Amino acid sequence: MRVAIIGATGYGGAELIRLLHGHPHITEITFHSSSQEGKAMEESYPHLSDLYTSQLQEIDPETIGKEADIVFLSTPPGVSAEYSGKLIENGAKVIDLSGDLRLKEKDVYESWYERDSADTELLNEAVYGLTEWNREGIKASSLLSNPGCYPTATLLGLGPLVSEKLIDLDTLIIDAKSGTTGAGRSPSAITHFSEMNDNFKVYKVNEHKHIPEIEQTLKGWSESDVTVTFTPHLVPMTRGIMATMYGKATMSVTENQLRELYEEMYKDAPFIRIREDGKYPSTKEVYGTNYCDIGLTYDERTGRITIVSVIDNLVKGASGQAIQNMNLMLGFEENEGLNQVPVYP
Numbered sequence: 543m544r545v546a547i548i549g550a551t552g553y554g555g556a557e558l559i560r561l562l563h564g565h566p567h568i569t570e571i572t573f574h575s576s577s578q579e580g581k582a583m584e585e586s587y588p589h590l591s592d593l594y595t596s597q598l599q600e601i602d603p604e605t606i607g608k609e610a611d612i613v614f615l616s617t618p619p620g621v622s623a624e625y626s627g628k629l630i631e632n633g634a635k636v637i638d639l640s641g642d643l644r645l646k647e648k649d650v651y652e653s654w655y656e657r658d659s660a661d662t663e664l665l666n667e668a669v670y671g672l673t674e675w676n677r678e679g680i681k682a683s684s685l686l687s688n689p690g691c692y693p694t695a696t697l698l699g700l701g702p703l704v705s706e707k708l709i710d711l712d713t714l715i716i717d718a719k720s721g722t723t724g725a726g727r728s729p730s731a732i733t734h735f736s737e738m739n740d741n742f743k744v745y746k747v748n749e750h751k752h753i754p755e756i757e758q759t760l761k762g763w764s765e766s767d768v769t770v771t772f773t774p775h776l777v778p779m780t781r782g783i784m785a786t787m788y789g790k791a792t793m794s795v796t797e798n799q800l801r802e803l804y805e806e807m808y809k810d811a812p813f814i815r816i817r818e819d820g821k822y823p824s825t826k827e828v829y830g831t832n833y834c835d836i837g838l839t840y841d842e843r844t845g846r847i848t849i850v851s852v853i854d855n856l857v858k859g860a861s862g863q864a865i866q867n868m869n870l871m872l873g874f875e876e877n878e879g880l881n882q883v884p885v886y887p
């Protein structure tokens with residue numbers, strides 16, 4: 543199978559390359575850049591020296607669509623809205639890692655992203671790729687919208703409780719922390735070393751563009767309108783997201799019953815691991831892998847359930863989940879190329 547990566551010089555692109563390198567069914571990868579055409583990949587990433595010697599190519603969606611079986615767009619907002627249609631018309635399947643195609647309602651996208659939305663036709667065609675919750679839809683799709691990193695950790699952690707209506711959504715609070723690679727490779731005044739080292743920051747309170755994405759899926763599962771309090775934080779680490787969710791149980795339950803529910807609902811999910819006996823995961827336990835590890839407890843005193851979900855933002859939160867989705871779209875085993883052991887310590 544031939545793969546093309548648009549945005550190959552970014553962090554999501556580099557992570558796609560790392561994971562696809564070990565994929566048994568990928569025979570050829572081309573790299574495309576809007577600003578570094580003709581340069582060698584190793585100029586951007588010396589750690590790829592000798593592994594990939596081909597030059598970065600221009601972004602010509604017609605040619606890429608004809609030559610590649612599947613195209614990953616690991617690009618800023620607006621790019622996939624522009625290119626996806628042409629890529630599909632020319633015969634390729636497309637996986638978009640940006641937020642362009644995640645929100646089904648144009649006006650919601652426009653108000654949270656503060657830019658024009660993709661065309662309605664593309665939005666209708668795009669399938670939301672939270673893999674564990676939509677395998678059949680993903681298998682049938684040609685245009686895949688890969689979820690955001692925070693929504694992936696949050697939704698995988700909440701899915702069983704929300705779909706079984708065991709948590710009161712009016713009481714739900716999502717408190718999430720991310721490493722700085724979540725902000726991409728370009729340095730910024732918020733993420734550079736002296737700003738982030740030895741620091742812990744809250745940002746975009748009640749304003750983050752992942753809020754409508756989380757609400758859209760929760761609404762589908764609960765069959766009711768949902769608004770959530772979602773508070774993201776930056777922590778001084780390279781990779782990793784921890785989402786901690788709190789909400790009141792809707793009925794009398796035991797911790798064991800809750801854990802059994804998660805184990806049952808995720809029994810066929812190779813990348814979801816449920817912690818036992820009130821234990822919680824940490825981000826290092828999934829580092830460099832496609833795992834999402836989940837721990838949960840029930841506090842009889844307050845009636846609250848606390849769920850903790852951890853992922854590597856660049857893997858399950860981006861490129862790993864994109865490859866998991868590619869596997870389903872192309873008819874491969876879901877875990878092909880994704881069987882890494884976490885880097886620990």
Ligand SMILES: NC(=O)C1=CN([C@@H]2O[C@H](COP(=O)(O)OP(=O)(O)OC[C@H]3O[C@@H](n4cnc5c(N)ncnc54)[C@H](OP(=O)(O)O)[C@@H]3O)[C@@H](O)[C@H]2O)C=CC1
Nearest residue numbers: 549551552553554575576577616617640724726727855860
């Ligand atoms: N980092 C993360 O943890 C996650 C990121 N995402 C999303 O994935 C996408 C990529 O993120 P990430 O790799 O971190 O970001 P980076 O900023 O590291 O990389 C983005 C890449 O996009 C390319 N690019 C910039 N402008 C254009 C353009 N006009 N046309 C085509 N390509 C362009 C750039 O490469 P060049 O100049 O060579 O073209 C750049 O290397 C974003 O939408 C991000 O929100 C999603 C989940 C998690």
Ligand SMILES: CC(=O)N[C@@H](CCC(=O)OP(=O)(O)O)C(=O)O
Nearest residue numbers: 639640641690691720721724725
């Ligand atoms: C730490 C950090 O800055 N994270 C990014 C989210 C990365 C992501 O998933 O962004 P997309 O929805 O655009 O794909 C942010 O808060 O905007």
